[in-house]
Amino acid sequence: MxxxxxxxxxxxxxxxxxxxxxxxxxxxxxxxxxxxxxxxxxxxxxxxxxxxxxxxxxxxxxxxxxxxxxxxxxxxxxxxxxxxxxxxxxxxxxxxxxxxxxxxxxxxxxxxxxxxxxxxxxxxxxxxxxxxxxxxxxxxxxxxxxxxxxxxRLIPGVLSDEACFTGESHWDGLLEYPQYSRPEVWHDRAVPPVLLSGNHKDIAAWRREQSLARTRLRRPDLWAKHEGDG
Ligand SMILES: C[S@@+](CC[C@H](N)C(=O)[O-])C[C@H]1O[C@@H](n2cnc3c(N)ncnc32)[C@H](O)[C@@H]1O
The missing domain is CATH 3.40.1280.10 (SPOUT methyltransferase, trefoil knot domain)
Structure with missing residues (x-):
């Protein structure tokens, strides 16, 4: 392009x-x-x-x-x-x-x-x-x-994997879940335990839940559209 x-x-x-x-x-x-x-x-x-x-x-x-x-x-x-x-x-x-x-x-x-x-x-x-x-x-x-x-960033090859953008905010009309990185505890704030569990099914479910909750709370306009589409 x-x-x-x-x-x-x-x-x-x-x-x-x-x-x-x-x-x-x-x-x-x-x-x-x-x-x-x-x-x-x-x-x-x-x-x-x-x-x-x-x-x-x-x-x-x-x-x-x-x-x-x-x-x-x-x-x-x-x-x-x-x-x-x-x-x-x-x-x-x-x-x-x-x-x-x-x-x-x-x-x-x-x-x-x-x-x-x-x-x-x-x-x-x-x-x-x-x-x-x-x-x-x-x-x-x-x-x-x-x-x-x-x-x-949507052009093939620019990001390492398509999932880099298909999982992000606004791709499917929702906001993304919160992200965390090292250390596990920072200024007395711990990373949500599920992210340390190694259980990919539970992690995916938690992320989906967070994504829905965030969108509902922060962007009622997107949420209404998501509910309408569903
Ligand atoms: C000061 S603005 C001109 C605004 C214009 N007199 C009006 O009232 O619609 C100068 C230039 O900045 C750019 N610009 C300013 N705000 C923008 C926006 N929200 N989105 C895209 N371009 C913008 C446009 O290229 C525009 O020609």
Whole structure:
């Protein structure tokens, strides 16, 4: 799978996605990720990418042309990948969306900044808008990194085993059970004895119980859906 990220801050995106599991997956060739500096596609000496909004108002707007030229460069080099604008006005991004996107072979992620991007670029080039949640960030880089990470870890070979993600929170609509590691007692808090029993059937039953209880308590919305589906 290939990701292309169009951004004013490629170093920030690289800093997060060049490390750890996704960084190693890139090095091993399980996925390809390229960042593109939108400023490199301006035609003015100052490399200015923004201008005042028509109609007045606070802030600046990212102009359509540098974005278009950057996007066109990616499309002509690597093909017309599904183009996603990160936006607080988009469809909420969740595990279901991550699974949907992981089945595609090429994503082009566009990071807005300032007051956002000229609507005409969105109309001409964007297939969908995705939001990280109902809050406003200063730029689309954090959401783009989140999307690449959440989608990237679902690509075969990135994690050691599929069970690494199929057992986790949100895969089947539930939250995961609590996790513990050494030592057995830490600050007077002991690991639940069943986890030390070696009885895999009892451990699985305890984990299932914890997962259901957590979901019911912490996420009544997910619980209602789980009960409805069941
Ligand atoms: C300050 S925001 C622009 C907000 C826009 N004026 C509005 O009210 O909808 C600048 C950029 O950050 C990104 N952004 C901010 N919040 C986001 C969110 N919740 N999810 C995804 N992207 C977001 C988008 O790329 C957006 O173009």
């Amino acid at each position: 290939r990701f292309d990220v169009l951004t004013l801050f490629p170093e920030g995106v690289e800093a997060m996605l060049g490390e750890s599991i996704i960084g190693r997956a890139r090095a091993r060739g399980h996925l390809a990720l390229h960042t593109h500096q939108i400023r490199d596609y301006t035609l003015n000496k100052q490399k200015q990418v923004d201008d005042y909004p028509y109609g007045g108002g606070l802030g600046m707007v990212m102009q359509a042309d540098p974005l278009y030229r950057c996007w066109e460069h990616v499309v002509s080099a690597a093909g017309r990948g599904r183009t996603i604008l990160l936006s607080p006005q988009g469809r909420p991004f969740d595990q279901e969306q991550a699974r949907r996107l992981a089945a595609l072979d090429h994503l082009i992620l566009v990071c807005g900044h300032y007051e956002g991007v000229d609507e005409r670029f969105t109309e001409a080039c964007v297939d969908e808008e995705l939001s990280l949640g109902d809050f406003v960030l200063t730029g689309g880089e954090i959401p783009a990194v989140a999307v690449c990470d959440a989608v990237g």
